[in-house]
Amino acid sequence: xxxxxxxxxxxxxxxxxxxxxxxxxxxxxxxxxxxxxxxxxxxxxxxxxxxxxxxxxxxxxxxxxxxxxxxxxxxxxxxxxxxxxxxxxxxxxxxxxxxxxxxxxxxxxxxxxxxxxxxxxxxxxxxxxxxxxxxxxxxxxxxxxxxxxxxxxxxxxxxxxxxxxxxxxxxxxxxxxxxxxxxxxxxxxxxxxxxxxxxxxxxxxxxxxxxxxxxxxxxxxxxxxxxxxxxxxxxxxxxxxxxxxxxxxxxxxx
Numbered sequence: 001x002x003x004x005x006x007x008x009x010x011x012x013x014x015x016x017x018x019x020x021x022x023x024x025x026x027x028x029x030x031x032x033x034x035x036x037x038x039x040x041x042x043x044x045x046x047x048x049x050x051x052x053x054x055x056x057x058x059x060x061x062x063x064x065x066x067x068x069x070x071x072x073x074x075x076x077x078x079x080x081x082x083x084x085x086x087x088x089x090x091x092x093x094x095x096x097x098x099x100x101x102x103x104x105x106x107x108x109x110x111x112x113x114x115x116x117x118x119x120x121x122x123x124x125x126x127x128x129x130x131x132x133x134x135x136x137x138x139x140x141x142x143x144x145x146x147x148x149x150x151x152x153x154x155x156x157x158x159x160x161x162x163x164x165x166x167x168x169x170x171x172x173x174x175x176x177x178x179x180x181x182x183x184x185x186x187x188x189x190x191x192x193x194x195x196x197x198x199x200x201x202x203x204x205x206x207x208x209x210x211x212x213x214x215x216x217x218x219x220x221x222x223x224x225x226x227x228x229x230x231x232x233x234x235x236x237x238x239x240x241x242x243x244x245x246x247x248x249x250x251x252x253x254x
Contacts, residue, residue: 045073061177
């Protein structure tokens with residue numbers, strides 16, 4: 001996923017990808033906490049690079065893990081020059097972490113007659129060939145939200161039958177992130193947000209981080225939607241923005 005982005009940064013910029021191994025599921029203590037996962041990442045990083053400055057980043061939930069890892073490194077006296085959050089809002093505002101009742105109500109609301117009529121009015125304004133794509137996108141979004149609710153419910157049910165112990169690392173990360181409330185962070189942060197999502201009603205350019213992040217914040221709107229920011233041609237805009245933040249972070253160190 002990050003290959004195109006890493007190539008765009010040039011041959012002189014190191015780019016290390018970390019993948020959490022399945023064995024970590026057996027090592028993590030209960031109740032699951034994102035701080036413990038972040039500490040694991042910090043330890044892994046220090047094996048590769050014993051001292052800072054560190055430049056960390058992650059997409060969505062991985063961004064939260066990077067946040068927790070950055071906090072861990074700073075608590076150890078290390079310098080985190082930049083924390084890059086790609087499509088990663090403050091978890092307090094995530095619909096995925098809202099009570100299940102609220103999520104189901106939100107999904108049901110999208111099927112209300114008034115919403116369906118609004119979609120029909122919108123389709124009437126489109127060109128004939130654009131209507132099928134519009135319907136496809138809306139149906140795909142609804143099915144995706146429904147699958148998320150079922151997956152989250154499965155994680156909660158499995159945890160309740162196993163005294164909270166889970167075997168799936170993805171479900172462990174979900175449970176840990178759900179209860180994570182990021183502490184105040186006094187450091188340089190870059191926020192990269194999809195322009196498409198902001199157009200759909202996301203009005204907070206800081207993604208709920210205002211008041212939590214007390215250091216300097218760079219904000220960038222990248223063309224495209226979630227995965228598309230890593231694909232051509234949008235990844236070029238993402239790389240340029242990231243290079244600017246990396247240069248600014250390096251200049252602050254100097």
